[in-house]
Amino acid sequence: MTSDKQRRIGIAGLGTIGKSLACALHQGIPHSVLAAVSTRSVESARDWLATQGIKVPVVALDELEKHCDVVIECAPAAIFEDIARPVLGAGKQLIVLSSGALLDHPELVDLAEHTGGRILVPTGALLGLDALIAASEGDVHSVTMVTRKPVKGLLGAPYLAEHGIELEGITQPVRIFAGSAREAIAGFPANVNVAVGLSLAGIGPDRTTMEIWADPGVTRNTHTITVDSDSASLSMTIANIPSENPKTGRITARSAIALLRKMSAPLAVGT
Numbered sequence: 001m002t003s004d005k006q007r008r009i010g011i012a013g014l015g016t017i018g019k020s021l022a023c024a025l026h027q028g029i030p031h032s033v034l035a036a037v038s039t040r041s042v043e044s045a046r047d048w049l050a051t052q053g054i055k056v057p058v059v060a061l062d063e064l065e066k067h068c069d070v071v072i073e074c075a076p077a078a079i080f081e082d083i084a085r086p087v088l089g090a091g092k093q094l095i096v097l098s099s100g101a102l103l104d105h106p107e108l109v110d111l112a113e114h115t116g117g118r119i120l121v122p123t124g125a126l127l128g129l130d131a132l133i134a135a136s137e138g139d140v141h142s143v144t145m146v147t148r149k150p151v152k153g154l155l156g157a158p159y160l161a162e163h164g165i166e167l168e169g170i171t172q173p174v175r176i177f178a179g180s181a182r183e184a185i186a187g188f189p190a191n192v193n194v195a196v197g198l199s200l201a202g203i204g205p206d207r208t209t210m211e212i213w214a215d216p217g218v219t220r221n222t223h224t225i226t227v228d229s230d231s232a233s234l235s236m237t238i239a240n241i242p243s244e245n246p247k248t249g250r251i252t253a254r255s256a257i258a259l260l261r262k263m264s265a266p267l268a269v270g271t
């Protein structure tokens with residue numbers, strides 16, 4: 001942090017989530033200042049920032065950490081390592097939205113441990129992580145999640161092509177996947193990051209199980225989690241209003257904004 005205790009924040013990926021974060025930081029989050037962004041389409045990013053009146057440099061992914069104390073990753077999972085490694089190598093903090101990518105890069109947790117960096121996974125588009133984290137101090141017997149999305153929230157997932165699943169024109173809900181959270185994120189890398197957040201909060205990606213349904217009857221991205229443990233059982237559902245990106249719930253960016261506030265707040269609520 002700088003001497004006036006302002007955290008310098010970087011945004012990696014100026015898409016649906018990144019733009020929401022940039023606007024929120026521009027409007028003001030205590031002790032946080034947007035310092036730099038990095039994205040693929042540099043010219044359009046500069047144009048968009050100018051229309052918003054946001055004056056920050058657009059830099060290369062591997063240069064973000066030089067400008068920032070905290071980098072928020074909100075880019076495709078495929079470039080997660082390119083974003084995360086420089087930040088964590090410099091012992092800085094990384095807020096991760098593509099949480100599914102963490103499963104392919106356990107070595108980055110070791111890197112953070114070595115350098116004093118930190119990886120923070122906000123609850124994102126899910127709910128209930130606070131209770132599951134608390135329950136995990138004891139014995140958690142089972143964690144399951146059922147996800148229902150409109151067809152357009154699932155199109156493009158590699159699992160569909162690999163299994164020859166056609167969703168256009170369905171009129172009834174179709175269960176398109178059942179398995180572990182690890183298998184789910186491999187097949188749906190842009191659709192079920194929340195399953196990996198859930199698994200990291202609880203009993204891990206191999207014991208956390210899930211179903212994914214393509215449901216023409218829903219307009220919201222809906223996730224129901226069910227937890228059984230020696231301290232509590234719970235079942236909760238969140239019905240997310242999609243953002244401009246139909247795969248991404250509107251609440252996701254707000255979760256990261258809330259985390260930024262919590263990081264500096266004199267009163268922090270929730271586990």
Ligand SMILES: NC(=O)C1=CN([C@@H]2O[C@H](COP(=O)(O)OP(=O)(O)OC[C@H]3O[C@@H](n4cnc5c(N)ncnc54)[C@H](OP(=O)(O)O)[C@@H]3O)[C@@H](O)[C@H]2O)C=CC1
Nearest residue numbers: 013014015016017039040041074075097098124125190248
């Ligand atoms: N944890 C959670 O609860 C949730 C996580 N997510 C995940 O968050 C991430 C961001 O989601 P969202 O904002 O909706 O995605 P978008 O597709 O809207 O935005 C992604 C951004 O990344 C940029 N990008 C793409 N390729 C590169 C590259 N090679 N180098 C630099 N930037 C690049 C894109 O640039 P350009 O504009 O030029 O294409 C775009 O600005 C995704 O991984 C998504 O799956 C989403 C919802 C919930």
Ligand SMILES: O=C([O-])CC(=O)C(=O)O
Nearest residue numbers: 125191192193194221249
């Ligand atoms: O927004 C949602 O419903 C969840 C999502 O896309 C994800 O976890 O990747």
